[in-house]
Amino acid sequence: MKKNIPFYRYKHLYNLHGKKIIKIVDKVARAGRYIMQKELSDFEKNFAKFTNSKYCIGVSNATDGLQMLLIAAGIKKGDEVLLSMHTMIATASAVYFTGAKPVLLDIKEDDYLIDEKKIEKKISSKTKAIIVTQLNGRIANMEVILKIANKYKLKVFEDSAQALGAYYKNYHSGTFGYGGCFSFYPAKILGCLGDGGAVITNNKSIYKKILALRDHGRHENDISIWGFNARLDNIEAATLDYLLKKVPGFIKKRRSLARIYNRELKSVWQLKLPPEPKINSNNFDSYQNYEIYAVNSDKLCKYLKANNVGTLRQWGGKSLNNFKKLKMGKVDNKSNKIFKDLVMLPMNISVTQSEVMHISNLIKRFYG
Ligand SMILES: Cc1ncc(COP(=O)(O)O)c(C=O)c1O
Structure with missing residues (x-):
């Protein structure tokens, strides 16, 4: 199944x-x-x-x-x-x-x-x-x-x-x-x-x-x-x-999942992954989301969906500058270009380590 x-x-x-x-x-x-x-x-x-x-x-x-x-x-x-x-x-x-x-x-x-x-x-x-x-x-x-x-x-x-x-x-x-x-x-x-x-x-x-x-x-x-x-x-x-009181445990789980995603996907050049969950650095990240930059992100999302894996783009795939009627001004093309291919993978306390392995394997297969 x-x-x-x-x-x-x-x-x-x-x-x-x-x-x-x-x-x-x-x-x-x-x-x-x-x-x-x-x-x-x-x-x-x-x-x-x-x-x-x-x-x-x-x-x-x-x-x-x-x-x-x-x-x-x-x-x-x-x-x-x-x-x-x-x-x-x-x-x-x-x-x-x-x-x-x-x-x-x-x-x-x-x-x-x-x-x-x-x-x-x-x-x-x-x-x-x-x-x-x-x-x-x-x-x-x-x-x-x-x-x-x-x-x-x-x-x-x-x-x-x-x-x-x-x-x-x-x-x-x-x-x-x-x-x-x-x-x-x-x-x-x-x-x-x-x-x-x-x-x-x-x-x-x-x-x-x-x-x-x-x-x-x-x-x-x-x-x-x-x-x-x-x-x-x-x-x-x-x-x-x-x-x-459970939050430290929730965050520990999220960081362990991030570690597996990063380990499994680091060799895929078409992706840019979130920074490593390091202990001794300026940042201690709690991984509310695991957001990646992915070449051909539309196709990747479709492929994962066909394989029963859900993904999500923040804000429905539109950064604030795209809501033109609200007149919040322009941003650089570079920011727009980065944002366009950002996708979030499943990252929450219900996700198991083997599910992260499964998702990572699918992504590796997609990029060949
Ligand atoms: C960055 C950011 N700001 C604000 C909000 C709004 O939070 P709330 O729904 O509690 O008003 C959210 C919720 O998703 C968010 O992600």
Whole structure:
């Protein structure tokens, strides 16, 4: 029988942990603790500890979290905010709804993160901030990015929706600037049973503002800013708090799968693989995704599909510059060319080592 390896197995986590999760949900529901209760503050404390940050605010999803972070830091109408062409529309829409203008940056060919060498040419007198998307569980070259940000007095934010458990020089993603947002969408390294997110920050004033922003502007019996309803549900927080303890194991598994892909596929010249999962380097990657550059990527995807292996292109195969009606500007041809042939292979805790071998063998066969 042919192996069937979908890109993602949405039932897997619940199959593994469902019994415990039901008990947790039952306990919280029986106690009638639905909105902003102990379970939420417990999770926030533990998430702040996990990411080595001072404060965490549980929010409805990463997109809302990022928008509130930008507002809390004073990003407003008339400002320009730099962000990668290879990120979810969510990064840009968070900017748009503050009234500011998203401006696109180019990517590098080794890890598809922001090309730091091309940031300065996009800076204008209106540029007030840069959002670094820490893509695929890997952190960009923050040393250089922070230097540029300092030089031009730009505020630094991180879209860490894909980078839980990722470190750069021993700092967790989301801790380099004003703050970072995380997503608990079910397919993420730490996923909940629906939507969820968190913002981390080391800045007390930003923390206090987001606490108010997520809850209609309310804080300590007063309302001094216009807010949203963007809270993380208590039941989700309770579930996430349980699953958070499993995250180091989840990441260990992802890194071991990445190691096998890299070992098996390194001889295929038609591919460019993600950087090795090294221990003693600046980057500790958590492999939210295993994204490769592949010559003839369309044909490769079709071949894998015919062999019951699922693949996925980020953002439906369109980088942000392709959404012309949203007018976010142009990027270099080189970035476009790299992006066009990027494909993600199955990478999650449901994938077995023998499945990675099988997928790798199919790819080797495809390229002959
Ligand atoms: C890079 C990036 N930013 C933002 C988001 C949005 O996260 P959420 O769905 O929690 O709003 C995602 C989700 O996939 C993402 O990958």
